[in-house]
Amino acid sequence: MTRQSELEWVKKAREYVGLREIKGSRHDSVIIRMLEEMGKFSGEAQAWWRDDETPWCGLFVGWIMGQSGRYVVKEWYRAKEWASPLLTKLQGPAYGCIAVLDRAGGGHVGFVVGKDARGNIMLIGGNQNDSVSIAAFAPSRIAGHYWPSRWIDGSPVKSVPANHRYDLSVLQSDGSVSSNES
Numbered sequence: 771m772t773r774q775s776e777l778e779w780v781k782k783a784r785e786y787v788g789l790r791e792i793k794g795s796r797h798d799s800v801i802i803r804m805l806e807e808m809g810k811f812s813g814e815a816q817a818w819w820r821d822d823e824t825p826w827c828g829l830f831v832g833w834i835m836g837q838s839g840r841y842v843v844k845e846w847y848r849a850k851e852w853a854s855p856l857l858t859k860l861q862g863p864a865y866g867c868i869a870v871l872d873r874a875g876g877g878h879v880g881f882v883v884g885k886d887a888r889g890n891i892m893l894i895g896g897n898q899n900d901s902v903s904i905a906a907f908a909p910s911r912i913a914g915h916y917w918p919s920r921w922i923d924g925s926p927v928k929s930v931p932a933n934h935r936y937d938l939s940v941l942q943s944d945g946s947v948s949s950n951e952s
Contacts, residue, residue: 777866779838779918783881783894783902786830790901791822798822804833811836812921814844827951828852830896831868831879841919841926849877850913856926857916863891863909864935868916871907871951878951880907882915886943898951904941905948 792798801822809816814832824847832846845851853859853870860867863882869891871878880895883904890906898905919926 779834779840780866780881780883780894782837783830783834786834786896786902787894787904788902789896791826791897793823793900801826801829804829808832808836808842808846811842812926814842814846817847825849825876825897825951827879827895827897830902831881834881835918838918839921841921849879852879852916853914854916856928857919858928858930860915860917860931862936863912863915863938864917864931865938866918866935867931868918869893869907869912870914870916871911872913873911873951877913878911882938884939884941886945887940888943888945890943890945890947891938892941892943893948895951898948900950906943906946908947 805817828847828849832842836842843851843854852868867882869882880893883894884892886906894904896902917931919928
């Protein structure tokens with residue numbers, strides 16, 4: 771197994787592990803700052819809400835992509851919009867790719883960072899049990915894997931992962947799979 775070098779966007783995502791929404795009328799200032807700054811990266815929509823109660827997995831992926839100089843889909847707040855033809859669709863999970871998932875009532879989106887001993891895909895993402903965390907997801911829930919496009923001279927430019935990115939590391943997991951992403 772090849773040791774994975776850290777991708778800029780995965781490194782940035784890891785910096786937010788533990789960030790948690792605040793229940794009630796108060797809202798986390800970091801999540802609010804992300805909402806306020808969306809719309810400045812690659813022509814994506816601006817947020818029209820200012821709370822951390824609205825599902826924010828797409829916000830987290832968009833924020834990380836934008837901060838890393840990668841293309842942000844126009845409707846970043848819709849998890850399933852990350853299944854974009856402007857990104858490279860992959861045949862399977864690769865370290866650092868964007869995984870778009872199905873869930874009751876919508877979708878979910880996060881970054882692949884490994885697998886567990888049972889073969890579940892480990893994602894780092896926002897709004898996973900109301901926080902940024904690394905959690906296991908059943909492969910059957912994943913609708914697609916996408917490699918982020920670069921944002922160059924005002925246009926998304928597709929790219930592909932290096933072959934070794936498909937060799938996922940096995941991460942510690944208690945074997946349970948995520949069921950709370952809203």
